[in-house]
Amino acid sequence: MKDKVVVITGGATGIGYALAKTFGADGAKIVIAEPREHRMEEACEMLGELGVDARWTVCDVTDLESVEKLAHFTWGQHGRCDVLINNAGIGLREKRLPDTPMEDAHRIMDVNFWGVWRGCRVFGNRMKEQGSPAMIYNTGSENSFFCASTGAAYIASKHAVLGLTEMFRQQVPNYITVGLIIPGWVASELNPQFNEHVMPADDFAAIIYPQIKAGERFVVSHAYNVVRIDERMDALRAAYAKYAPRYEGDEEYDVKVLVGRLKDRGLI
Template sequence: MDSFDGKVVVITGGATGIGFSFAKRFGEDGARLVIAGRRKDRVDEAVAALEALGYQAAGAACDVAKRGDVEALADFAWSTFGQADVLLNNAGVSQTARGSILTLDLGEYDRVYGINIYGMLHGIQVFGTRFVEQGTPAAIYNVGSENSFFPAVPGSSAYISSKHAVLAITEQLAEDVPDFIDVSLITPGWVASEMTDGFPGAMETDRYTAIVMPQLKAGHFFAVSHAYNMVHIDKRHDALRAAFDTYAPRYDGDDEFDVRTAIARAMARAKR
């Protein structure tokens, strides 16, 4: 989607931080905005700030962990603007109780997964099905993290694993939707937000969204930012490459045990 002019963009967790900065970026491009968040007072403040900048905006309270709230958000978007074209699944929470995976209370996983994974899935299913039915160019952008690629925050296995899940779900989503729906995985690193309060030195939020927006408009699947991430990503890939080169090196016909190849062959045989 190379332009958002006239599009209706729904942003969960859009009242503050990265979500609010993205709202301004979409507004600059001519989009109409629907801001959602659990704190209605902050949503109202965000809407007022966006309107003061000259953007069309509306807001609704929404807890993405509750599917009914997400369905109500979709109803609100369509009733307010007559359509929705873009969903930015931005709502997320950090891990508050940190510690070893051996001893971390499983309740922390439930809390984090409820928003970071199931909240995203609610958005995908509720808005995605409507986008398909609408049949016009649309987009679903999921906010992952540098933690989607490697463990960036020690002692945060609930958060890290939730963002790994965002990567996997977004990759599958890109295969499942029609071509007229763009899908991107947004992967912020250390960016100033409520999550990073108390940790100075993070990238300024508006600087971050300025880097990402051109990637979304160009239709890139991975929307990236922090350059040093490649050091950690390469470390994982180098270890994988060394393991495969040593114990499972390539050979002619090695696709014999490749699952995707086997499924494609089976499907081709079934069509004969």
């Protein structure tokens, strides 16, 4: 990562800051972005004391123009971007789904999902024009695969980030790597009262950093997650075995197979 330019949204605290330290220690030039100027100033000062080239700019990922300004700042400062970590995210104290105020649900989706969408859109286009190897990693969650928490909007937002990431990775040129970071419960400002009980952010960054450098599709950490994932997958496989078992020629209605056939016939 020597002299690579790494942009991290939500980079002043928690997972974002831990990744900024880890990339920076490996020689990367860091740009952190979020709305809180004082937190970014503090983060960049601490990164500077560690010998990291770190700069900051205000960015609200709920605003497309603000994300475009982040890209303009990055290219203006460094002339390029090699890695984008779409990490900005929020969590609110959600009530039962029917009791959750719609403005709260929309706010969570706007930051956690649409914020990632905007980052992929703006930086994806710039990286495509740049034409050199680059990476975009989106911060999902164990909640992208099962319900680890109780907030419906939060869980829905992280499930949505999984789908976005999987589709986006099929749409970019092969010199752009797209992947999903899948944290379990990591110390952050989302639930600071529990931080002494959960995985420290620096430990998490140390686990996932080699995976990012290797260009892995899924970047994982909390080993027990596979038990929860298997619970859902086992229930899904059981449903198929009972009500839609495999049969000879069952690919006849498979979407990808059908699309291929329709393309061959010039229908799409």
